[in-house]
Amino acid sequence: MTEDRTSSGPQRMVSVGGYLAERLHQLGVTDVFAVPGDYNLALLDELLKDERLAMIGCCNELNAGYAADGYARGRGVGVVITTFSVGALSAINAIAGAHAENLPVLLVSGGPNTRSKHEHELLHHTIDTTDTGYQRQIFEHVTACAVTIDHLEDAAAKIDEAIRAAIDVGKPAYIEIAANLAAREIPAPEPMRFGRATSDADALDAAIAAVAEVVDAARKPVLLAGSQLRSFGAIEAFADLADASRYAVAVMPDAKGFVSEQRDSFIGEYWGPIGDPGVASAVEAADVVLAVGPVFTDYTTVGHSCLLSPDRLVVIGPRQVSVKGRTFSGVAMADVLAGLSAKVASNPTSLETFRRTQRPLAAEPGVEASDAVTARVLAERVEAMLTPTTTLIAETGDSWFHATKMRLPEGASFEIQMKYGSIGWSVGAALGAAVAGGGDRQVVAMIGDGSFQMTAQEVSTMVRLGVPVTLFVVNNGGYTIEVEIHDGPYNVIQDWRYAELIDVFSTSGGPATGVRVTTVGELDAAVTAAASAGGVNLIEVVIDRDDCSDELLDWGSRVLANNTRAPHDTIIL
Numbered sequence: 001m002t003e004d005r006t007s008s009g010p011q012r013m014v015s016v017g018g019y020l021a022e023r024l025h026q027l028g029v030t031d032v033f034a035v036p037g038d039y040n041l042a043l044l045d046e047l048l049k050d051e052r053l054a055m056i057g058c059c060n061e062l063n064a065g066y067a068a069d070g071y072a073r074g075r076g077v078g079v080v081i082t083t084f085s086v087g088a089l090s091a092i093n094a095i096a097g098a099h100a101e102n103l104p105v106l107l108v109s110g111g112p113n114t115r116s117k118h119e120h121e122l123l124h125h126t127i128d129t130t131d132t133g134y135q136r137q138i139f140e141h142v143t144a145c146a147v148t149i150d151h152l153e154d155a156a157a158k159i160d161e162a163i164r165a166a167i168d169v170g171k172p173a174y175i176e177i178a179a180n181l182a183a184r185e186i187p188a189p190e191p192m193r194f195g196r197a198t199s200d201a202d203a204l205d206a207a208i209a210a211v212a213e214v215v216d217a218a219r220k221p222v223l224l225a226g227s228q229l230r231s232f233g234a235i236e237a238f239a240d241l242a243d244a245s246r247y248a249v250a251v252m253p254d255a256k257g258f259v260s261e262q263r264d265s266f267i268g269e270y271w272g273p274i275g276d277p278g279v280a281s282a283v284e285a286a287d288v289v290l291a292v293g294p295v296f297t298d299y300t301t302v303g304h305s306c307l308l309s310p311d312r313l314v315v316i317g318p319r320q321v322s323v324k325g326r327t328f329s330g331v332a333m334a335d336v337l338a339g340l341s342a343k344v345a346s347n348p349t350s351l352e353t354f355r356r357t358q359r360p361l362a363a364e365p366g367v368e369a370s371d372a373v374t375a376r377v378l379a380e381r382v383e384a385m386l387t388p389t390t391t392l393i394a395e396t397g398d399s400w401f402h403a404t405k406m407r408l409p410e411g412a413s414f415e416i417q418m419k420y421g422s423i424g425w426s427v428g429a430a431l432g433a434a435v436a437g438g439g440d441r442q443v444v445a446m447i448g449d450g451s452f453q454m455t456a457q458e459v460s461t462m463v464r465l466g467v468p469v470t471l472f473v474v475n476n477g478g479y480t481i482e483v484e485i486h487d488g489p490y491n492v493i494q495d496w497r498y499a500e501l502i503d504v505f506s507t508s509g510g511p512a513t514g515v516r517v518t519t520v521g522e523l524d525a526a527v528t529a530a531a532s533a534g535g536v537n538l539i540e541v542v543i544d545r546d547d548c549s550d551e552l553l554d555w556g557s558r559v560l561a562n563n564t565r566a567p568h569d570t571i572i573l
Helices: 016-026 041-048 061-075 088-100 114-118 134-142 152-169 201-217 235-245 279-284 333-341 349-357 375-385 398-403 425-436 449-465 480-485 498-505 520-533 550-563
Strands: 002-006 009-015 031-034 054-057 078-082 105-111 145-149 173-178 185-187 222-225 248-251 266-269 289-292 313-316 320-323 326-329 390-394 413-416 442-448 469-475 512-517 536-542
Touching: 009 016, 016 041, 016 152, 016 173, 016 185, 031 061, 031 425, 041 054, 041 078, 041 105, 054 449, 061 078, 061 088, 061 105, 061 413, 061 425, 061 449, 078 088, 088 105, 088 134, 088 425, 105 134, 105 152, 134 145, 134 173, 145 152, 152 173, 152 185, 201 313, 201 320, 201 326, 201 333, 222 235, 222 279, 235 333, 248 279, 248 349, 266 279, 279 349, 313 333, 375 398, 375 442, 375 469, 375 520, 390 398, 390 425, 398 413, 398 442, 398 550, 425 442, 425 449, 425 469, 442 449, 449 469, 449 498, 449 536, 498 512, 498 536, 512 520, 520 536
Parallel strands: 031 054, 031 078, 078 105, 105 173, 145 173, 222 248, 222 289, 248 266, 289 313, 390 413, 390 442, 442 469, 469 536, 512 536
Antiparallel strands: 002 009, 009 185, 313 320, 320 326
């Protein structure tokens, strides 16, 4: 850094990369995930000069993007750094997933030298064109803001524009920095507060009054938590409303963990016919369902088979409220919830009704140590591992249906990628979650073998860092979730000796163990050992190919029915 003294006093100067590093520090980011390439090397060097920022080198850009996704879930913002084209385009699937899941992930790409662009040179790593703007144009579809920094004069403004957009709408942003500008100096950033847009006062008052009128007139309203609660900073406000209203509280499957499952008013997971026992009846029979931040996809609605009546649904979205055919825009979710907490009448009727109709669950049949492991037994053992400092991650597949049924202790968190559903996500996400936890949280991930094969390399990064992660790799010989939607020979995969990968990856780094289990006794011993081993533990659990939850069978058939509906007789343009 240098100082440029002017008549108005000294002006601190930093490199473009240093400017970005300072902004990341202001956002609370202490780690970035990166894969080097010639277009981003100068940028990486500049970021390394900031001792407050740790750089996590990943095996490939897709995994780095998934890690940034997992990190953003714990820290609010994630960052992945790639080289141009061959790197960034490898990461785009992870960024698309973060866009679908409403996560502020910054994709920072090195870019070609500005002279190469100006002189229309044909460059390596490009798609046989001298117009290198295509990468930014592609990322415009999966980000809230996409900027290219080709001039020092507006570098600071563009970095701030991208970050502000990502934070404001809870979506990724794309920042491309030309290779020959990353180390060039610009004025250092002034402190700046990044936050969400405030509500329009008149619209807010009107929205609160309209919602309060409807819910106060209802006999047994229910409160339903959706996945956008965290993305738009409304988790605490939701809890306050739950306390004030005393309504029965249910969560959608992709919002699990956002509401304390130990609170008296919590009734469980609403996932239509495959949710927790009695919850569908309680929600669908309510005369008003106050849904906060819901995302109704074919996955969360079980092939759109849920019986939520639009006439009884009041939706509080990130910046909009819909109630009885009226729409109020320009209102922030947290502001609406805070206003309702102060206004609505207490009404525990739906909770009391739910409790009266609840029936105790039948005891699970006992097992012997010599019995083969089943998916049900595995889920029981994982649930018993959970503590207030656990982050549980469920990969797309049967792990969804087992993990969402587990009761979380106070303080435990849960992560799922339900809207995008990209298999393999959980391996990188587990790395990101562990790094975000700073060693204070134990990450437990349930992953199918097919998903694991997509991104297995990143276990080596976990081993190198020695992060506290326990991976349950469920070996049933194929893509079980696809089998239950529509089976075919393409759902069979090559078997691996998964547990032995730890030996392959453990040339250096922290403690790491790998073990293969086939019986209940072996599983119990592996779980006990993992609890005291520290570092990375990979437990390969062998189960029968046809062993899956009843919920997956039901869900799969309903999703298939939705996918295979007959086409319209006419083409709708």
